[in-house]
Amino acid sequence: MKFETLAIHGGEKKSAPHRAVVQPITLSTTFEHHEESLIYSRSQNPNRMALEELLAQLEKGSAAAAFSSGNAAGMAVFQALPLGSHIVAPSDMYHGLKKQLVELFKDKLEVTFTDLSDPENLEKAIQPNTKLLWIETPSNPMLKISDIRRLTKMAKEDDIRVVCDNTFATPVFQNPLELGADLVMHSATKYFGGHSDILGGALITKKSDEFWKQIVNVQQTGGAVLSPFDCYLLVRSIKTLAYRMRGHAEHAGMIATFLDQHPKVERVFYPGLTAHPGHDVAKSQMTGFGGILSFLVKGKPEDADKLISSLKYYTNATSLGGVESLIERRAAVEGPDTKTPQNLIRLSVGLEHLDDLLEDMEKAFYSIG
Numbered sequence: 001m002k003f004e005t006l007a008i009h010g011g012e013k014k015s016a017p018h019r020a021v022v023q024p025i026t027l028s029t030t031f032e033h034h035e036e037s038l039i040y041s042r043s044q045n046p047n048r049m050a051l052e053e054l055l056a057q058l059e060k061g062s063a064a065a066a067f068s069s070g071n072a073a074g075m076a077v078f079q080a081l082p083l084g085s086h087i088v089a090p091s092d093m094y095h096g097l098k099k100q101l102v103e104l105f106k107d108k109l110e111v112t113f114t115d116l117s118d119p120e121n122l123e124k125a126i127q128p129n130t131k132l133l134w135i136e137t138p139s140n141p142m143l144k145i146s147d148i149r150r151l152t153k154m155a156k157e158d159d160i161r162v163v164c165d166n167t168f169a170t171p172v173f174q175n176p177l178e179l180g181a182d183l184v185m186h187s188a189t190k191y192f193g194g195h196s197d198i199l200g201g202a203l204i205t206k207k208s209d210e211f212w213k214q215i216v217n218v219q220q221t222g223g224a225v226l227s228p229f230d231c232y233l234l235v236r237s238i239k240t241l242a243y244r245m246r247g248h249a250e251h252a253g254m255i256a257t258f259l260d261q262h263p264k265v266e267r268v269f270y271p272g273l274t275a276h277p278g279h280d281v282a283k284s285q286m287t288g289f290g291g292i293l294s295f296l297v298k299g300k301p302e303d304a305d306k307l308i309s310s311l312k313y314y315t316n317a318t319s320l321g322g323v324e325s326l327i328e329r330r331a332a333v334e335g336p337d338t339k340t341p342q343n344l345i346r347l348s349v350g351l352e353h354l355d356d357l358l359e360d361m362e363k364a365f366y367s368i369g
């Protein structure tokens with residue numbers, strides 16, 4: 001089955017009575033004891049089973065687990081590691097996951113943050129107790145590209161497990177498990193949900209090994225599971241994922257080109273631009289460059305704020321991956337400790353008509369002189 005077909009017909013109709021075309025939502029938290037029945041909804045639920053099967057197929061893995069958020073999915077990986085393990089993670093790792101490692105796991109895990117867009121940095125960071133390599137590509141919010149094939153090959157030589165945060169690319173454009181990663185992590189809140197109305201996360205594994213069993217144990221005992229209603233919504237949203245992603249990427253590419261030529265823009269970060277330092281690697285591991293870009297506005301942070309507030313169709317809000325365009329000055333959201341440049345604007349390009357998006361952006365630039 002091709003991706004589009006799988007997205008519509010994969011992992012569906014677990015216990016659908018009356019030949020329902022759409023799987024009903026099973027709200028029951030408990031199930032009558034019977035040989036083949038489920039037991040309790042924290043352990044499993046028909047809607048979660050359907051979603052997890054679908055996710056495993058889309059990412060070409062053997063199993064998946066659907067979590068209450070992307071952060072909960074990431075946290076389950078960290079909790080499944082032996083105490084005192086060392087992790088190598090990207091210096092611009094998604095800030096919420098970085099916060100977990102820096103604050104919540106401070107006395108439990110060791111971590112080295114490094115720029116993984118240069119694979120040499122991994123070599124320098126590996127220690128005898130390194131158990132996990134965390135990759136995020138394209139990264140948030142700098143759109144840095146890490147070479148998944150090269151990094152996983154290096155990690156394998158030292159028996160290090162590799163997780164790839166595939167939120168920005170989605171399986172439409174990138175399959176990290178085929179490139180060598182052991183696990184894929186998603187914030188399903190973003191493109192999987194696609195309409196800014198579901199909070200969810202997922203892990204997909206290549207092998208159902210001991211480490212995976214430990215992750216599932218952390219999830220089912222810890223309880224960070226996705227509700228039946230949200231599982232249902234995600235299965236529904238994923239049916240259009242491929243078409244949405246193509247629209248997002250097409251629009252992002254055009255807006256990146258427009259910004260790249262604008263005199264009031266210092267720099268554009270989008271892996272689809274040939275001048276992007278990660279362009280060639282991105283081309284070798286992605287079939288599309290995604291719908292997120294960021295750029296540096298010439299001038300002060302206030303100019304960036306002014307530009308944002310002059311826009312009509314781009315909402316000044318955090319998050320990404322929805323059909324509506326969202327824009328924000330990232331450093332203002334990440335707080336005083338951030339290394340993100342103060343004049344950096346991140347843009348989640350939506351599915352409004354491209355002409356409207358371009359015209360709106362062009363006009364907004366007049367507001368800053």
Ligand SMILES: *Cc1c(COP(=O)(O)O)cnc(C)c1O
Nearest residue numbers: 069070071094140167187189200
């Ligand atoms: C949003 C996001 C997360 C965290 O997911 P939540 O669903 O917000 O918990 C992790 N990684 C990336 C790249 C994200 O964009």
